[in-house]
Amino acid sequence: MNQLPLSPPAEPTPPSPISQPVALDSPIRSVPIHESLPSIRVPSELKPYQYNPVTCTPLDLDDVSVRAQLSQLREEYPSPEAALKAQEQIAKEVQRKLEEAEKKREEVQKAIDKKVKERNTEMKVLSKYQEVKASEIPAEGLQSALAYLGREGSEECAAIVRRNRLQESLCRRLRPFLGIGFAVQGEPVAWVSRQYGALIIMTLA
Structure with a gap:
């Protein structure tokens, strides 16, 4: 077939x-x-x-x-009246949710703006503090640290400063901003940091 x-x-x-x-x-x-x-x-x-x-x-x-x-x-909703009433109720519910969402968005934005303002204020205070304290560093120690930083080419590094130690009290005040310092073969050490946009040198015995 x-x-x-x-x-x-x-x-x-x-x-x-x-x-x-x-x-x-x-x-x-x-x-x-x-x-x-x-x-x-x-x-x-x-x-x-x-x-x-x-x-x-x-x-x-x-x-x-x-x-x-x-x-x-x-x-x-078998009648036009029932349908219109349901529309009004649903519209009010949607409007309420929209207003709640907008209120929540404004609260979040205010919290963000507050945090940004606080951070900017802290950065300004810290930058001013760093400028004042960095100006107390003798020229020889600053030049030595800058030379070491230039050779290493890094944002944060340890530089040995053989002279011109800072006061121990100043070191303690700067320590929270710079991290833990350390010593190399008994020499005082300077921690060079640009984390906050300003150069600070801390020497430790």
Whole structure:
């Protein structure tokens, strides 16, 4: 028996494009979706309730899921009055959540601004303290440390300073900012740091 020729395979149906969310400040959003939600807008060509509020695309009434949702809503709210009342309640709930989110955002921003201000103040005080204390270092010790720093080419390094030790009390005050100093073969050591944007040298016995 002769077999009928096989039919060519059906071409795969390309997936329907997924609509992307539209920013709230997009120019295509022109009218409020509800009078109680002026910050949420949709295009103006159709009725506001005929749009997806996220993607601003018209609702596809032929879509099975959309039709099922509409049917369920009609059962829950059989009269126009009930539907309008539900709209008002939902709009108020959405507006409340938007206000809470905005309040939370403002609180977080205030906390960030406060931390930044505190840090800037601390940096200014520290920089001024470093400038004053660094000016007390004798020239020979500073030149020796700078020469060592130039050879090493690093941001933080230990430089041996053979003369011109700083006072021990000054070393103790600077220690928290510079880390733990150390000695090499009994020589006083200077810790050179640019971590805070200023050069400081600390010598330890």
